[in-house]
Amino acid sequence: MHELSKQFRFEAAHTLQRRIDAEPSRRIHGHSYRAEVVLRGVPDAGSGMLIDLGHFAQCIGEVREALDHRFLDDITDLGPATLENLSSWIWRRLAGACPGLVRVSVYRDSEGDTCSYFGPG
Ligand SMILES: Nc1nc2c(c(=O)[nH]1)N=C([C@H](O)[C@H](O)COP(=O)(O)OP(=O)(O)OP(=O)(O)O)CN2
Numbered sequence: 001m002h003e004l005s006k007q008f009r010f011e012a013a014h015t016l017q018r019r020i021d022a023e024p025s026r027r028i029h030g031h032s033y034r035a036e037v038v039l040r041g042v043p044d045a046g047s048g049m050l051i052d053l054g055h056f057a058q059c060i061g062e063v064r065e066a067l068d069h070r071f072l073d074d075i076t077d078l079g080p081a082t083l084e085n086l087s088s089w090i091w092r093r094l095a096g097a098c099p100g101l102v103r104v105s106v107y108r109d110s111e112g113d114t115c116s117y118f119g120p121g
């Protein structure tokens, strides 16, 4: 069993309604995000690959384009733009094209925050 992963960064803005008193989060603000997509499987005997990294990069690039420098509140099927929803949203966008998907993690390094999604179970 091998594990292959790729990371990408994106900058995006959002608002967030919170139960705790956090007025700043209700205002439009931005974050720097880092995402990690992890695949596991047995490499193809002929190619020696789980997936060609060029294809992997192309799939991830399409997801990044949908997130980078965007206002995340405008993404209709995302829900509140939390780390939790971002990680599962990225999963849903990649699951069909990336066989062996096992984890999507989204990081906000400046805050030391991370959320990982392992699939619908
Ligand atoms: N479970 C989650 N909780 C929160 C998330 C999240 O994605 N998942 N996100 C936010 C907001 O994005 C908030 O803007 C995060 O910024 P941060 O500064 O880390 O949060 P705080 O305002 O609580 O911290 P400060 O020290 O006041 O900046 C919030 N919660």
Ligand SMILES: [Zn+2]
Binding pocket: 014, 016, 025, 029, 030, 031
């Ligand atoms: Zn925020």
